[in-house]
Amino acid sequence: MNVTSKGRYALRVMLDLAQHPEEGTISLKTIAERQEISMKYLEMIVAGLKKAELLESTRGKEGGYRLCRAPEDYTVGEILRSLEDNLAPVSCLRADGVRCDKAAACATLPMWKELDEITNAYLDAVTLQDLLTGEKWREEKV
Amino acid sequence: MNVTSKGRYALRVMLDLAQHPEEGTISLKTIAERQEISMKYLEMIVAGLKKAELLESTRGKEGGYRLCRAPEDYTVGEILRSLEDNLAPVSCLRADGVRCDKAAACATLPMWKELDEITNAYLDAVTLQDLLTGEKWREEKV
DNA sequence: GCAATATACCACAAAAATAGTAGGAATTAA
DNA sequence: TTAATTCCTACTATTTTTGTGGTATATTGC
Numbered sequence: 001m002n003v004t005s006k007g008r009y010a011l012r013v014m015l016d017l018a019q020h021p022e023e024g025t026i027s028l029k030t031i032a033e034r035q036e037i038s039m040k041y042l043e044m045i046v047a048g049l050k051k052a053e054l055l056e057s058t059r060g061k062e063g064g065y066r067l068c069r070a071p072e073d074y075t076v077g078e079i080l081r082s083l084e085d086n087l088a089p090v091s092c093l094r095a096d097g098v099r100c101d102k103a104a105a106c107a108t109l110p111m112w113k114e115l116d117e118i119t120n121a122y123l124d125a126v127t128l129q130d131l132l133t134g135e136k137w138r139e140e141k142v
Numbered sequence: 143m144n145v146t147s148k149g150r151y152a153l154r155v156m157l158d159l160a161q162h163p164e165e166g167t168i169s170l171k172t173i174a175e176r177q178e179i180s181m182k183y184l185e186m187i188v189a190g191l192k193k194a195e196l197l198e199s200t201r202g203k204e205g206g207y208r209l210c211r212a213p214e215d216y217t218v219g220e221i222l223r224s225l226e227d228n229l230a231p232v233s234c235l236r237a238d239g240v241r242c243d244k245a246a247a248c249a250t251l252p253m254w255k256e257l258d259e260i261t262n263a264y265l266d267a268v269t270l271q272d273l274l275t276g277e278k279w280r281e282e283k284v
Numbered sequence: 285g286c287a288a289t290a291t292a293c294c295a296c297a298a299a300a301a302t303a304g305t306a307g308g309a310a311t312t313a314a
Numbered sequence: 315t316t317a318a319t320t321c322c323t324a325c326t327a328t329t330t331t332t333g334t335g336g337t338a339t340a341t342t343g344c
Contacts, residue, residue: 002144003232041304060312061318090145110279111268122260126253137252202341203289
């Protein structure tokens with residue numbers, strides 16, 4: 001579970017769109033300026049988000065990107081997974097990972113699996129809306 | 143939470159020592175051969191484990207390494223933390239991480255913190271002995 | 285004392301992953 | 315038709331990970 005800048009930027013793009021619903025379709029240029037991220041780099045990131053059908057786009061002048069669901073219908077987990085291929089804690093759990101020839105005898109594999117399940121369950125329980133309001137963390141631990 | 147080969151090898155060294163208590167002090171050469179890991183690379187790893195006081199060593203002929211506690215008194219969390227400086231999911235949580243100037247306004251920071259707490263709590267609840275027996279995962283989900 | 289076997293320490297190097305850039309083609313509204 | 319914009323492909327730089335090499339120091343058995 002290493003969240004890189006790609007994943008963090010993806011969240012910021014989604015949050016930016018969620019924070020400005022009145023603007024409708026928003027150009028990458030606007031988002032890049034507001035978030036102070038290079039527009040060229042963002043291009044890569046929104047491409048991933050679009051491929052995962054997390055947002056929609058319109059090309060040409062006056063074009064841009066917009067959410068295609070309500071903020072409470074996006075989970076942080078799916079946003080991160082759409083860009084990070086490294087969410088699993090160890091490489092042997094990753095889709096492309098080298099299959100360890102000792103997997104059957106590996107004393108640690110079940111632990112990594114459980115850890116992976118726990119982290120994914122947590123991230124799938126946090127929605128974009130939760131991040132927007134922040135209540136989840138303000139009210140906690142009363 | 144990206145566990146690299148350093149952390150995985152550290153676990154294997156600790157497990158190897160725990161699996162051969164009758165041998166007492168064991169040389170790196172022996173461990174390297176049993177685990178099929180380059181001895182030179184292992185040197186770095188045991189140096190970290192020793193620094194964290196997770197094992198003891200004797201120099202010179204007939205020397206080597208040995209555990210200084212019972213297997214149930216080691217947690218996987220402390221073993222990994224002694225070698226991985228990357229256990230936190232995002233760099234802004236890491237000790238050496240660049241302090242983000244927007245931390246106060248960051249909508250995602252509380253989430254990363256909670257995720258970090260959850261993963262550390264899990265890893266601190268797994269002991270070397272748990273890995274040795276594997277029971278924790280065999281009997282689960284009945 | 286000396287040879288053999290170890291750990292301890294420091295610097296360097298190769299490989300892989302991450303982060304970011306460059307240039308231009310295709311599309312659309314005004 | 316022009317300006318703004320997404321879309322696509324390739325390239326480059328930086329950082330992290332994964333090692334290697336060489337040497338100094340310590341200990342044991344002969």
